[in-house]
Amino acid sequence: MNIFAQELKMSAISMIYWTTALILLVFVFMFMYPPISKDIAVFESILNNFPISLRRALGITTLDLSEVLGFYGFIFVYILLIGSVYAMKSGISVLSEEIRSKTADFLLVKPVSRSTIVNAKILSVLTNLGIQNILFITLSCLIVNAYKQDSLDAAALVLINASLIQVQLFFVALGLFLSVVIKKIKTVLPITLGVVFAFFVIQLLNQSLDDPKLAYITPFAYFDVGQIIQNSSYDFSFLVTNFVIITVLTVLTYLIYQRQDIPSL
Amino acid sequence: MIILIYAGMLKYSGFAAAGQSVNDLFKQFPASVKAVLGLGELDITSVLGYYAVFYLYFLLLTGVHAVMLGTVIIAKEEHDKTADFLFVKPVMRSKIVTAKLIAVLINITILNLTTLVASVVFVEMFNTGPPITDKILQLMGSLLIFQLLFASIGAGIAALTRNIKKATSLSASVLLTAFIVSAAIDLYNKIDFLKYITPFKYFPAAEVIRTGTYAPLFLLLSLLLITLFTAITYYFMDKRDITI
Numbered sequence: 450m451n452i453f454a455q456e457l458k459m460s461a462i463s464m465i466y467w468t469t470a471l472i473l474l475v476f477v478f479m480f481m482y483p484p485i486s487k488d489i490a491v492f493e494s495i496l497n498n499f500p501i502s503l504r505r506a507l508g509i510t511t512l513d514l515s516e517v518l519g520f521y522g523f524i525f526v527y528i529l530l531i532g533s534v535y536a537m538k539s540g541i542s543v544l545s546e547e548i549r550s551k552t553a554d555f556l557l558v559k560p561v562s563r564s565t566i567v568n569a570k571i572l573s574v575l576t577n578l579g580i581q582n583i584l585f586i587t588l589s590c591l592i593v594n595a596y597k598q599d600s601l602d603a604a605a606l607v608l609i610n611a612s613l614i615q616v617q618l619f620f621v622a623l624g625l626f627l628s629v630v631i632k633k634i635k636t637v638l639p640i641t642l643g644v645v646f647a648f649f650v651i652q653l654l655n656q657s658l659d660d661p662k663l664a665y666i667t668p669f670a671y672f673d674v675g676q677i678i679q680n681s682s683y684d685f686s687f688l689v690t691n692f693v694i695i696t697v698l699t700v701l702t703y704l705i706y707q708r709q710d711i712p713s714l
Numbered sequence: 715m716i717i718l719i720y721a722g723m724l725k726y727s728g729f730a731a732a733g734q735s736v737n738d739l740f741k742q743f744p745a746s747v748k749a750v751l752g753l754g755e756l757d758i759t760s761v762l763g764y765y766a767v768f769y770l771y772f773l774l775l776t777g778v779h780a781v782m783l784g785t786v787i788i789a790k791e792e793h794d795k796t797a798d799f800l801f802v803k804p805v806m807r808s809k810i811v812t813a814k815l816i817a818v819l820i821n822i823t824i825l826n827l828t829t830l831v832a833s834v835v836f837v838e839m840f841n842t843g844p845p846i847t848d849k850i851l852q853l854m855g856s857l858l859i860f861q862l863l864f865a866s867i868g869a870g871i872a873a874l875t876r877n878i879k880k881a882t883s884l885s886a887s888v889l890l891t892a893f894i895v896s897a898a899i900d901l902y903n904k905i906d907f908l909k910y911i912t913p914f915k916y917f918p919a920a921e922v923i924r925t926g927t928y929a930p931l932f933l934l935l936s937l938l939l940i941t942l943f944t945a946i947t948y949y950f951m952d953k954r955d956i957t958i
Contacts, residue, residue, distance in 0.1 A: 474894065481902040524901075527894055534890070635790065638882035639782035642889070646778050650771045 452556075452566060456543065456573035464577045467535040468584050471528055475589045478524040482596050486515045517597050518605060522674030525609055526652075528589075529616050529669055532581075533645050536617035539577065540624020542637045543570045544706065549634070554713035563707055571625070571699075578617055586610045605678045612672035612683070619668040619691055620645065622698035629705040665690060761841045762849055762923060765833070769919035772829060772857055777889055777914075780822055780861040784868025785885040787814050788947065789878040797956045811951050815869065815944070822861045830854040849923055856917035856928055859936050863913050864889065870943035873950040876957075910935065 544567070547553040556566065589610060594601065623644070628634060652669035664670035664687075671687040788811070791797040800810065833850050868885045875881040896914035899905055909915035916932040 478898065478901075481898065481905070484904065485902055527897060531890060531894075534886070635794065636782075636786055636878055636882055638886050639778075639786060642778045642782060642886055646774050650774055653771060 450569070452561070452569035453573050453576075456570055457576060460539065460543075460573065460577055464535075464581055467531070468581045471531055471581070471585050472588045472592075474528055474531060475521075475524070475592050478527070479521070479592050479596055482517065482520050486517075486520065517593060518602055518609075518678055521593050521606070522609060522678060525674055526669070529613060530645070530649055532585075532613050532617050533620045533648075533669075534641055535581075536578065537620035537624040537641045537645055538637055539574045540621035541628045541634065541641060542624075543574050543628075544625065544702075545628040545634045545637070548712060553711045557711055564703060567703055567706055571621075574621055578614055578621070582610075582614045582617075585613065602678065602681065604681050608677050608681065608683065609672075609674055612677070615672065615688075615691055616668045618695050619671075622695040622702070625702040626698040629702050629709060668694075761837060761843055762846045765837055765846070765850070766853070766919035766923060768833075769853055769857070773860060773914055774893065776822075776825060776829070776857060776861050777864050777893075779825060780818075780864040781868040781885045781889050782882065783818055783821060784865035784870075785872045785881050786868075786878070787818055788869045788872035788951065789875070789881045792957055793878040801956055807952050807954075808948055811948055815947070818865050818869070819862075822858070822865055826854055826858045826861060829857070852922055852926065853919060856922055859928075859933070860913055860917065862940055863916075863936050866940045866943035866947070870946040873947040873954070 547556055557563070586607070590603075590606060593606060624641070627640065627644070631640075634640065648667045648669055651663065651667040655663040655667060655670050668691060671691050672683060673687075676684055791800055801807065830850065833854070834847055837846060837850065867888060871885050871888070872878075872881040875884060892912040892914055895908055895912040899908055899912070899915060913936070916936055917928055922928065
């Protein structure tokens with residue numbers, strides 16, 4: 450419990466910064482929605498006449514940018530990106546920080562098992578993500594709601610927003626795993642940005658090429674917004690993929706950390 | 715990077731075949747719709763237009779690399795507790811900074827050249843039309859300026875901040891903000907004036923390919939910023955209190 454409280458205290462400020470950034474992002478992008486939607490509505494009919502294969506290639510299969518939800522789905526990619534950077538940063542640093550700040554020997558000689566430490570630390574990351582997502586979902590739903598024209602598919606909006614934490618969990622698990630696999634992590638952010646942007650670029654590639662195999666490589670493709678809006682549900686196979694990857698990586702983290710050599714002073 | 719280019723070009727062969735008729739449709743698109751789709755004024759069924767789509771990916775990946783490299787190389791001595799070892803040597807601080815910056819320059823150039831060679835080789839492998847090597851060279855030129863800019867921003871930030879954690883978070887925020895702003899500009903062209911604050915918009919691929927040159931204003935702006943941030947690095951590293 451002490452470890453958990455200490456972790457939360459140390460990471461609170463950073464969580465607030467990142468959450469503010471996320472909400473600000475929605476706010477600024479939604480601000481541009483009214484003028485853009487007017488622009489797009491005019492061409493909507495033209496777009497709808499396109500063959501489905503072409504629209505697929507353009508990544509506008511089901512996203513209708515003149516609709517508030519379609520527009521929100523379009524900008525949601527950037528929210529995922531920022532949220533993922535935060536999640537991965539937390540995942541990588543929470544265990545490896547002790548080694549970096551030379552406090553590992555202080556913590557690990559205490560009469561608590563390593564798995565208790567990992568439990569407390571992961572729990573603190575999850576708590577942060579939980580708070581962040583509650584704040585984010587509440588405020589972003591309010592903002593989007595303020596811009597709606599007539600009706601709004603509330604279920605789809607919540608589902609879109611709820612996909613944030615699932616992608617974040619993927620990156621937390623990946624971060625945890627990398628932090629116990631890589632021998633010495635000197636700085637967290639270079640690795641974080643490198644990995645998250647690599648996945649992001651794969652997703653951009655996936656969007657323009659539309660290769661079903663490519664989609665499994667990157668979590669950014671797991672919760673396709675267009676598909677969510679259309680069906681008001683997640684794609685089951687991706688949901689399972691994400692869950693399996695997260696579980697495997699977390700279990701590996703526990704196993705490896707259990708028997709890891711921790712350098713002391 | 716090499717894998718990215720290869721996989722991408724592999725896809726092109728299939729894409730180009732299906733694309734001829736699509737292209738006529740594209741021509742009817744209004745500009746704003748094309749901007750939203752990220753197509754700009756390029757014909758993505760031609761090998762050149764297709765390649766230009768990749769330019770954004772290069773910008774993203776090399777941007778991350780450059781800004782982090784620039785930040786870490788300046789900030790790491792104190793963090794690794796090697797600062798007191800290095801800075802008591804009879805070498806001027808400016809010399810140390812120079813050596814570090816040259817190392818950054820070499821790293822960046824190697825990444826750039828790798829991308830260039832991979833691009834030329836793979837594009838030619840799948841190219842059915844006229845060669846586009848000269849255009850690739852031009853794009854890699856602007857990519858190099860972009861990399862230098864972000865590396866100098868990173869180094870400047872590292873020299874200005876007290877510890878490596880702050881330095882890397884600040885650099886990361888600068889990069890993310892620049893990227894998000896450029897995405898916002900793509901989406902909504904009335905905020906076009908913001909393009910001066912995001913290097914992602916200094917040398918748009920479509921523009922470079924169409925005109926064959928870099929916009930002089932942005933070239934000048936880039937050089938100014940690079941000089942400014944390099945000067946900041948030297949000045950503040952010279953004055954810095956090194957914590958040991």
